Amino acid sequence: MSATMPEPAQPFDDLAQQHEAAQLGMWAFLATEILFFGVLFTGYTVMRVLWPDAFVAGSRHTDLPLGAIETGVLLTSSFTAAWALQAVKRSRPREAGWLLLFTATMGVAFLGIHGAEYRHDDLAGVIPGIRYDEVGDDAPHEALFFVLYYVTTGFHALHVLIGVGLLCVLARLAFRGDFLPGNHAPLEVGTLYWHLVDIVWIFVFPLYYQVGRA
Amino acid sequence: MHRAEPSYLTEGSTLASWLTTHDHKRIAILYAVAITFFFFLGGIAAALIRLELATPHGDLMSADTYNKTFTFHGVVMVWFFLIPSIPNTLGNFLLPLMIGARDVAFPRLNLFSWYLYLLGGLFTVTCLLLGGVDTGWTFYTPFSTLFSNTHVVLAVVGVFIVGFSSILTGLNFIVTIHTLRTKGMTWFRLPLFVWSMYGVSLVMMLATPVLAMTLSLLAIERLTGVGIFDPSLGGDPLLFQHFFWFYSHPAVYIMVLPSMGVVSELITASVRRKIFGYRFMVYSIIGIAVVGFLVWGHHMFVAGQSMYASIVFSILSFIIAVPSAIKVFNWTATLYKGDITFGAPMIYALGFVGLFMLGGLTGLFLAATALDVNLTDTYFVVAHFHYIMVGGAVMAYLGGIHFWWPKITGRLYSEGWARFAAILMFLGFNLTFFPQFLAGAEGMPRRYYRYPDEYALLNVLSSAGAVLLAASYLLPVGYLLWSLRFGERAGPDPWGAKGLEWETASPPPPHNFERPPVVTDGPYAYVHP
Ligand code: HEM
Ligand SMILES: [Cu+2]
Numbered sequence: 001m002s003a004t005m006p007e008p009a010q011p012f013d014d015l016a017q018q019h020e021a022a023q024l025g026m027w028a029f030l031a032t033e034i035l036f037f038g039v040l041f042t043g044y045t046v047m048r049v050l051w052p053d054a055f056v057a058g059s060r061h062t063d064l065p066l067g068a069i070e071t072g073v074l075l076t077s078s079f080t081a082a083w084a085l086q087a088v089k090r091s092r093p094r095e096a097g098w099l100l101l102f103t104a105t106m107g108v109a110f111l112g113i114h115g116a117e118y119r120h121d122d123l124a125g126v127i128p129g130i131r132y133d134e135v136g137d138d139a140p141h142e143a144l145f146f147v148l149y150y151v152t153t154g155f156h157a158l159h160v161l162i163g164v165g166l167l168c169v170l171a172r173l174a175f176r177g178d179f180l181p182g183n184h185a186p187l188e189v190g191t192l193y194w195h196l197v198d199i200v201w202i203f204v205f206p207l208y209y210q211v212g213r214a
Numbered sequence: 215m216h217r218a219e220p221s222y223l224t225e226g227s228t229l230a231s232w233l234t235t236h237d238h239k240r241i242a243i244l245y246a247v248a249i250t251f252f253f254f255l256g257g258i259a260a261a262l263i264r265l266e267l268a269t270p271h272g273d274l275m276s277a278d279t280y281n282k283t284f285t286f287h288g289v290v291m292v293w294f295f296l297i298p299s300i301p302n303t304l305g306n307f308l309l310p311l312m313i314g315a316r317d318v319a320f321p322r323l324n325l326f327s328w329y330l331y332l333l334g335g336l337f338t339v340t341c342l343l344l345g346g347v348d349t350g351w352t353f354y355t356p357f358s359t360l361f362s363n364t365h366v367v368l369a370v371v372g373v374f375i376v377g378f379s380s381i382l383t384g385l386n387f388i389v390t391i392h393t394l395r396t397k398g399m400t401w402f403r404l405p406l407f408v409w410s411m412y413g414v415s416l417v418m419m420l421a422t423p424v425l426a427m428t429l430s431l432l433a434i435e436r437l438t439g440v441g442i443f444d445p446s447l448g449g450d451p452l453l454f455q456h457f458f459w460f461y462s463h464p465a466v467y468i469m470v471l472p473s474m475g476v477v478s479e480l481i482t483a484s485v486r487r488k489i490f491g492y493r494f495m496v497y498s499i500i501g502i503a504v505v506g507f508l509v510w511g512h513h514m515f516v517a518g519q520s521m522y523a524s525i526v527f528s529i530l531s532f533i534i535a536v537p538s539a540i541k542v543f544n545w546t547a548t549l550y551k552g553d554i555t556f557g558a559p560m561i562y563a564l565g566f567v568g569l570f571m572l573g574g575l576t577g578l579f580l581a582a583t584a585l586d587v588n589l590t591d592t593y594f595v596v597a598h599f600h601y602i603m604v605g606g607a608v609m610a611y612l613g614g615i616h617f618w619w620p621k622i623t624g625r626l627y628s629e630g631w632a633r634f635a636a637i638l639m640f641l642g643f644n645l646t647f648f649p650q651f652l653a654g655a656e657g658m659p660r661r662y663y664r665y666p667d668e669y670a671l672l673n674v675l676s677s678a679g680a681v682l683l684a685a686s687y688l689l690p691v692g693y694l695l696w697s698l699r700f701g702e703r704a705g706p707d708p709w710g711a712k713g714l715e716w717e718t719a720s721p722p723p724p725h726n727f728e729r730p731p732v733v734t735d736g737p738y739a740y741v742h743p
Contacts (some may be wrong), residue, residue, distance in 0.1 A: 010236070011310075011317040011394060013730075021319045021393040028385045034424045039427035039457060043442050046453055054448075129438030141448045143440050151434060 015183055019175060022185040026192050033159075037200055040152045047148065052140035056212030058145030061126050063117055067209035070113050071201065077106035078198040081167075081191040083207070088179045088187055097174035103194065104167035107160050114157055121146075149208050156204060159197050165189050221624070221721040236321035237724060241623075243306035244328050249303060250691075252294035252335060259287035262647075263686060270693040280663035281348035282364065288351030291371060293376050294335055296607055300472035302331075302383055304614045307622060308311045309387060311715035311722065312405050314396025314731045319339070319389040327382045334376030341368040348513070350661065352462070353429070355443040355454040359436045367436055370429045376420045377429075384418030387411050396714075398733035402496070405713055405737045406489065409496050410475025415501040417464045417471070421507070425461035429452065431560070440539035455517055459510035466610060467506040469603055470501060473610030474541055477563045480613050481545050483558035483711040485552035488738045491544040505534045514527055515586045524583050531581035538574055542567060544715040558632035562613025565640040570606025573598055576651065591661075592652025600647045602646065612690065619694065620708045624721045625701030631693040636689075639686035646681030 011016040046057045084099035125133030127150070128143040170190045173179060179187050223240045225231070232240060262283050266274040273402075274282065307326065310317055318324050341347060346367040349358040358366050359687025363545075391412050443454045482489045489495060502703070511519060511527030545567055554560065576598045580586050589595060613636075620626055649672040654660075658669045665673070707716040718727050 011319055011321060017393055018299070021389050024392055025320065025385060025389045028388055028419060032381055032385070032419050035420055038424035039424055042457075043431070043453065046450060047442055050450065051448060054739060095452075128440035132440075143447060144442050144449060147434070147438075147440050147442060151431065214645050 003127065007041075010199050015185075019183075019185045019188075022189050026189040030192065030196050033196060033200075037152070037155070037203075040148060041154070041203060043206070044148050044152075047141075047144050048211075051138070051144065054138040054141035055145050055159065057138050058126075058142045058149070059208060059211045059213060061121070061124065061146075062149070064213065066113055066117055067205055069155070070110055071205050073106050073110045074198045074201050077103045077110070078195055080106070081194045084174070085184070085187055085191050088174065088184050089181050091181050093174050093177050093179055097171045100167050100171035100174055104164045104171065107151045107167065108162040111157060111160055111164075114153065152204055152208070156197070157201075158201055159200070163194050163197050166193065219719055220723060221719065222724045223624075223721050225724050226404035230436075234325070236317070236325055238306050238310050238321065238324060239534060239622075239722065239726075241324050242303050242305075242610075243327055244516070245298065245302040245306060245331070247611070248328070248332060248335070249295060249299055252290050253299075253687075255339075256290035256295055257687065259283050259290070261680065263287060264677045264680040266313045266663055267673050270665050270667050271674070275663065277663050278348065278449060281350075281661070282346035284661065285347050285350050285369075286342055288737060289338060289347070289373065289546065291603075291661065292351055292465070293373050294331075295339065296381055296469045296603055297418075297662030298331065298376075299381075299607070299611050300476060300614065301387070301411060302327075302408075304476065304611075304618060305387065305414075306383075308715055309390060309408060309411055309617065310347065311718065311726055312395070312408050312713060313391065313394060313399050313613050314714050314727065315390065315394035316725045316727075318386050319393060319579040320386050323382055323386055323579050327379045329388070330375055330379035330382070331686050334374075334379065337368055337375060341365045341372060342470065344368070352458060354430060354458075355435070355451045356445055359441065360446075367433050367728070370433050371625045373435075374429050375424050377426050380418045381422045381426075384415035388419065391415075396733060400733075402493065403733055403736050406492070406495050406499070407475035407479040409473045409499050410478075413499040414468055414471045416501050417468050417506060419467075421461045421464040421649060424457055425465075428457040428461070438501055443741075446634050452517060452519065453513070455514050456510070459513045460507070463510040463513065464503075464506045466599075467502055469607045471502060473570075473607045474489055475497070476610045476614040477545065477566050477618075478541075479713075480559045480563040480617050481548055481710055482740070483617070484555050484557060484563070485548055486555075486710070486740045487548060487552050488740055489544065490550075491540075492736070492738075494540055498540045498711065500536040502534065505530065509534055509637060512581050512586070515583050516590050528581055528583050532578065533712055535574065535578060535581075538570075542571060553609050556617075556630065556633070558636050559613045559617035559724075561633055561636035561640075562609050562616065565636065565643075566606055566609040566613065568640075568642065569609060573605060576601065589654060591660045592654035593650040593660055596660050597647045597650035597654060600650070605643050605647070609643075612636075612639070614619030615690070618715075619697070620704030621715060621720045621722070623698055623701075624704050624719075625697045626704050626708060627697035627701055628693050635686050635689040635693075638689070642679050642682030642684075642686050646676050646680070646683050649673070649675045649679075712738065 008015050008018045012021065049108060080099045084096040084103065087093070087096040087099060116125045121127055125131045127147055128146050132143060134142055167190065171185055173186065222237055225237070232244065235241060262274070263280070266272070266280060272280070306318070344365050347362070347364045347366055348363050349364070349366060353366065353370065379696055392409060396402075431441060432443065435443055440447060442449045443451050478489055478495060509527055509531045511523055512531045515524050576594070580589060580598060582597065616627070616632055653669050653672040657670070658665055704720045706718065706720050708720075714731050714733070717731060
C-alpha cells in the first residue's frame with residue numbers, strides 16, 4: 001500500500017489532512033464564485049423590476065429549445081462527472097477516465113451549441129455594441145437585457161472552457177492510474193468545480209430563456 | 215565571527231531562489247518590498263497634493279492634474295498598500311508560525327498571489343505613465359463610463375487583478391487556519407492576530423468578487439457604450455454605488471481588522487499580562503467582519519437612496535461601533551495596573567488606539583444622516599478616513615514591523631531612533647489631519663485644487679504636518695536597514711513575549727520548527743493574571 005501512496009505535499013502531515021485542505025479550498029473558491037455571479041443576478045433583478053416589458057421582449061429572442069438542450073447536456077455531464085468519482089472509489093480508474101473524457105466532450109458540445117446561439121443573435125442584430133437593430137420604445141432597455149445575457153453567459157462559458165481543460169487533465173491522471181479509492185482529492189475538487197458550472201447554468205436558464213414566455 | 219544558524223534567509227541567496235520560493239516567510243519579504251515601493255509611490259502623490267494645497271491658488275498644477283494625482287494616490291494607497299499590507303506581509307510571515315505549521319496550505323498559490331499583485335501594479339503604473347485617471351478611487355459612473363477621457367479601463371484592470379491576489383490570499387489563510395493548526399492549538403487558543411487574519415480573510419474572500427464583477431461591468435460598459443449603469447439607456451448609476459460600497463465598506467475592515475490583531479499582540483507583550491476578555495475580543499472580530507457587510511449604504515445618504523434605507527443603514531452603522539468599542543475597552547483594561555514597557559511597538563500601539571478612537575468617533579458623526587448631509591464631501595470626511603486608515607492602519611503596521619523585526623531578520627534596531635520616529639509620527643499625523651476636521655466643519659469641500667483664502671491657515675498647518683509625517687515614514691527605512699548589518703543579534707525572544715513564533719530561532723529555520731510544537735495552554739500565558 002504505502003509503496004504506491006504518494007507523499008503528502010510539504011505543509012501537510014498526511015494525506016487525509018491534505019485532502020481536507022483541498023476540499024475546503026474548493027468550497028471557499030466556490031463561495032467566491034457565487035458572489036461573483038451574484039452581482040449579475042442582482043443586476044438582473046433590479047433591471048427587470050425597472051423595465052419588465054423590455055425584459056420579456058428580450059427573452060423572446062433567446063432560443064428556448066437550444067437552451068433546453070444545453071441544460072440537458074450540462075446536467076448529463078454533471079451526472080457523468082459524479083459517476084467518474086464513484087468509479088474511482090470502486091477501483092475502476094479506466095472507467096473513470098472514459099467518463100471524464102465523455103464529460104469534457106459534453107462541455108465542448110455545450111460550447112458549440114452556445115456558439116451557434118451567439119451566431120444566431122448576431123444575424124438577428126441583438127448584440128448591443130456590435131450590431132443592434134431593435135427599434136421601438138423598449139429597445140434601449142431591451143439592450144440592458146442583452147448586455148446582462150452576454151456577460152452572464154460569457155463568463156459562464158469561460159468557466160466551462162476552463163472546466164473542459166481541467167477534465168482532460170483529470171482524465172489523463174485517471175488513465176495513468178494516479179487515483180486510488182482513498183486518494184483522489186484532485187478528482188473530487190475538479191468534479192466539485194464542474195458541478196458549480198452546472199449550478200450557475202441552472203439559474204441562467206430560467207432567468208434568460210423562460211421568463212415571460214409562458 | 216559568529217556563524218549564523220541555517221535559516222530561511224540563508225537557504226539560497228540568488229535572485230531566482232527568491233523569485234521562485236514557496237516559503238511563506240520569503241513570500242512575506244517579497245510582499246514587504248513591493249508594498250513599501252507602492253507606499254512611497256502613493257506618498258509622493260500625497261506630497262504633491264499637500265504642496266498644491268499649501269497655498270490657496272492653483273499654482274503647482276492644473277485642476278486636471280490634481281484630479282489625476284489624488285486618484286492615483288487613492289488607488290495606490292487603498293489597493294496596493296492598505297489592503298495587502300498587514301495580511302500579506304506580517305500575516306504571511308506569522309500565521310503559520312503562530313499556529314505551529316510548516317507553511318500555508320497552498321504555498322504555490324501564495325507565490326502566485328504575489329505575482330498577481332505585481333501584475334496589477336504594472337497595469338496601474340502603466341496607466342499613470344500614459345497619463346493617469348481622473349475619476350477618484352471610487353470610479354463612480356456615469357463619469358467613469360461616459361465622460362472621463364482618461365485611462366479608466368487600464369486602471370480598473372489593475373484593481374481587478376490585485377483583487378484576485380487578495381481573494382487567493384484570503385482563501386489560503388482560511389484553509390491554513392482550518393487544517394494546519396498544530397496539536398493542542400484549539401480555536402480558542404489562537405492568538406488574536408490569527409483570529410484577525412481569519413476575519414479579514416473572510417471579508418476579502420466574500421467582498422472582493424463583488425468588486426471584480428462590478429469593475430468588469432464598468433469596463434464592458436465603457437468599451438461597448440452599453441451597460442446597466444448608463445442612465446441614458448435606462449441603466450442605474452446608483453446600482454454601481456451599491457455594488458461598489460458593498461465591497462468598499464467591508465474593505466475598510468480589511469484595513470482595520472488586521473491592525474486590531476497586531477495591536478492586541480503588541481499591548482499584551484508590552485504589559486506582560488493576559489489580554490483582558492479574550493473571548494470578547496474574538497467575538498468582536500467576527501462581529502465586525504459580519505456587520506461590516508451590512509452598512510455600505512452610509513456612503514450613499516446623499517446619493518438618492520430612499521429615506522428608509524438611509525435610516526436602516528444609519529442604525530446599523532451605529533451598531534458596528536459596539537464591537538470596536540469593546541476592543542478599545544479591553545485594551546485599556548489590559549493596560550490597567552500593568553507594568554508597561556514603552557518600547558517603540560508599544561508607542562505605535564498606543565498611537566493606534568488614540569487615533570483610531572478619534573477616527574471612529576468622527577465616523578459616528580458621519581453615520582448620523584442629518585450631520586452627514588452637511589459634512590459629506592468636505593475635508594471632514596478626508597480627515598475621518600485618514601485617521602482610521604493612516605493613523606490606524608499605518609501605525610499598527612509599523613508597530614507590527616518593529617515588534618516582529620527581530621524575528622524576521624534576527625537583528626535588533628536602535629530603540630532610541632525607533633521611539634523618536636514613533637512619537638514624531640503621532641505628532642506629525644495630528645498636525646496634518648486635525649486641521650482638516652476644522653476645515654471640513656467650516657465647509658471646505660474635498661477634491662478641489664484651490665480654495666478661498668480663509669482656509670489658508672488650516673491648510674498651511676496641514677502641509678507642514680505632512681513634512682513631519684513624511685520624515686517619520688522615511689526614518690524607519692534608515693535605521694531598520696542599518697540594523698540588518700550592524701544591529702545586535704536578537705535571540706529567539708528578545709521581548710520575553712509569549713506565542714509559538716517566539717519559540718523558534720530568529721530568523722526561523724526554513725521549516726519553522728525543529729519538531730512540531732505541542733500547545734498545552736491558552737495564548738498569552740504570562741505570569742501576571
Ligand atoms: C503622508 C500623508 C498623506 C497626506 C498628506 C494625504 C493627503 C491626501 C489628500 C489631500 C487627499 C485628497 C482629498 C480630497 O481632495 O478628496 C487624499 C486622499 C486620499 N488619501 Fe491620502 N494622504 C496621506 C497619506 C495617505 C495614506 C498613507 C493613505 C492610505 C494608506 C491615504 C489614502 C487616501 C485615500 C484612499 C484618498 C481618497 C482619494 C480619492 O478621493 O479618490 N492617504 N489624501
Ligand atoms: Cu463605510
